Amino acid sequence: MSKIPLTGTAGPGKTATSAEKGPEFSFQKVSRKFRSGDGEFTALESVDLDIESGSFVCFIGPSGCGKTTLLNMSAGLLAPSEGAVYFRGKRLNGVNTGVGFITQHDNLLPWRTLEKNVGIALEIEKVPRKERRQRVAEVIELVGLKGFAQRYPSQLSGGMQKRASLARGLVYNPSTLLMDEPFGALDAQLRFTMQKELLRIWERDRKTIIFVTHDLDEALLLADKVVVFGTRPGRVVHVEDVPLERPRDLAELRLSPVYGELWERLWKLLDHSSPAKETS
Numbered sequence: 001m002s003k004i005p006l007t008g009t010a011g012p013g014k015t016a017t018s019a020e021k022g023p024e025f026s027f028q029k030v031s032r033k034f035r036s037g038d039g040e041f042t043a044l045e046s047v048d049l050d051i052e053s054g055s056f057v058c059f060i061g062p063s064g065c066g067k068t069t070l071l072n073m074s075a076g077l078l079a080p081s082e083g084a085v086y087f088r089g090k091r092l093n094g095v096n097t098g099v100g101f102i103t104q105h106d107n108l109l110p111w112r113t114l115e116k117n118v119g120i121a122l123e124i125e126k127v128p129r130k131e132r133r134q135r136v137a138e139v140i141e142l143v144g145l146k147g148f149a150q151r152y153p154s155q156l157s158g159g160m161q162k163r164a165s166l167a168r169g170l171v172y173n174p175s176t177l178l179m180d181e182p183f184g185a186l187d188a189q190l191r192f193t194m195q196k197e198l199l200r201i202w203e204r205d206r207k208t209i210i211f212v213t214h215d216l217d218e219a220l221l222l223a224d225k226v227v228v229f230g231t232r233p234g235r236v237v238h239v240e241d242v243p244l245e246r247p248r249d250l251a252e253l254r255l256s257p258v259y260g261e262l263w264e265r266l267w268k269l270l271d272h273s274s275p276a277k278e279t280s
């Protein structure tokens with residue numbers, strides 16, 4: 001089994017060496033086909049995209065346009081049918097242990113305490129107990145859950161469970177976080193809090209974040225770069241560098257003409273028709 005990089009090269013306070021200065025991810029003519037009924041259909045067609053190290057990138061697009069498929073390929077859980085995915089200069093060929101993957105569903109194990117849920121990857125990697133406890137305590141504090149380490153998932157609120165899955169994604173210090181609609185199920189207030197928390201952590205550690213969302217306001221609040229996906233077949237239709245200064249405040253942004261113009265332009269690029277059909 002390959003080693004999980006406990007002390008990832010892009011971790012807190014570390015600077016990238018010259019070998020790491022290329023993009024974090026490079027997708028080169030990446031396509032993915034799936035079987036459907038008797039035939040095959042193209043879920044994602046010819047994606048050419050570079051993602052810079054330390055950047056915050058949002059994927060946005062209608063349901064079924066291949067956003068999760070591209071995340072799965074970034075995690076090495078799925079191979080491209082054509083083309084190649086490069087991670088930190090190396091072609092991916094198997095599970096990518098340099099990423100933390102946070103899905104919409106927290107998937108916390110109900111019989112394990114918060115501490116044990118967060119530390120699971122380190123246990124699998126047989127990281128010594130002392131080091132494990134220290135690293136787990138550090139990330140639990142980072143996500144604002146200090147004092148709750150011995151609670152079980154059922155004893156945590158929805159927001160705390162989100163923080164717990166974020167801690168679990170961060171615990172082995174990956175250089176990239178892949179986040180698939182992580183805040184989609186939260187109410188507006190909690191979503192706002194989690195967005196702020198995520199930005200605080202990103203600004204501290206400058207990990208690369210690829211964040212899937214259906215919400216254009218969320219994308220423009222968070223991202224350096226917004227990648228717009230289209231359907232039939234799933235593909236990248238536009239990449240926008242977000243020119244808005246940080247820190248960003250959504251209430252203020254909404255009053256700004258620059259934001260209004262950007263929002264409207266991207267909104268028009270989004271396909272608002274019904275979910276993508278699986279046509280070949």
Ligand SMILES: Nc1ncnc2c1ncn2[C@@H]1O[C@H](COP(=O)(O)OP(=O)(O)OP(=O)(O)O)[C@@H](O)[C@H]1O
Nearest residue numbers: 034035043062063064065066067068069070234278
């Ligand atoms: N393992 C699979 N086998 C067959 N078809 C699949 C598989 N994974 C995804 N698909 C299909 O590929 C297409 C793209 O799916 P994907 O989950 O990547 O879309 P998405 O943009 O993330 O959608 P959503 O926003 O609804 O999560 C869909 O039609 C989906 O049904």
